[in-house]
Amino acid sequence: MADPVFEAIEYLATTRVQWTLGPLRLQAQARPPGLWVEARRSGDPFDPGWAREELSAEDGDGDEGPPVIFQRLFAGFTPPFMVNLRPRLADRPIITRPEMEVVLGPGVSTDVYLSSPLWIEVCVGGEALCELPTWRASDTWFGPDTTHGVLGYAGRTSLRTQRSEVYDTPSRVATLATISNRQSRPVVLDRVALPMPNMGVYRDRDGRFWSDSVRVHCLEDKEAEVTITAPKSAQGLALERVGGPREIARSDGFLEAFSAVMRGTS
Secondary structure, three states: OOOHHHOOEEEOOOOEEEEEEOOEEEEEEEEOOEEEEEEEEOOOOOOOOEEEEEOOHHHOOOOOOOOEEEEEEEEOOOOOEEEEEEEEOOOOOEEEOEOOOEEEOOOOEEEEEEEEEOEEEEEEOOEEEEEEEOOOOOEEEEOOOOOOOEEEEEOOOOEEOOHHHOOOOOOEEEEEEEEEEOOOOOEEEOOEEEOHHHOOEEEEOOOOEEEOEEEEEEOOOOOOEEEEEOHHHHHOOOEEEEEOOOOOOOOOHHHHHHHHOEEEOO
16 A cells, blocks of 8 residues: 555765654665665654655754664665655564453453554665664563563554454554354453464555464363464454564464463363
């Protein structure tokens, strides 16, 4: 879907462009011997900004703005060359909790929504140079103990039961998770960990980003069964896929860690 933010730009010797991507302020300039990239980040993870602007040398370096979080010169490029951005999902699972304790009776299932920060890849000639999250979430551990599980990011938003309650800023990615209790006893929905590296990213007609959906079945005497599905049928939206998964889903630490999603009621 057409969006100037993601359109490729021909870089000449003096080209300098700034992107506002939610809280992320990204700037790239042709500078011998290649491409200089700098990033800053505001303090609001839900910043609604979304724009691209071509700058001139007179505009200065923006030293009065947020602090620099990334600065690098990528050598080996001589103008003219093409620069573009690509949307990505997080490189680790996103872990979040419901706003209040949710109990699922035997045979009961529920849909929950959450949002996570979009990641941005900077490319020259279609090849990725670097990537940055629009917002850097804090690290957290997800698993039944310290030896079984995975390192992930702590979500800044709580689980929502209505799609309308999901934060609707362009730099956030919405995800639908369907949780089903197939046990013979009630279970409590404790946390949800989304396998973002194994999921594709999509965009709807309004410019909002979505990931693949996740189905989690809590089974008798087994680890949770996890399935990743395309989001269109689950959400009833016309979506265009704009990025694939980072890696293929596998049956190891992350899927085993899903046993921590549910716990029995006392």
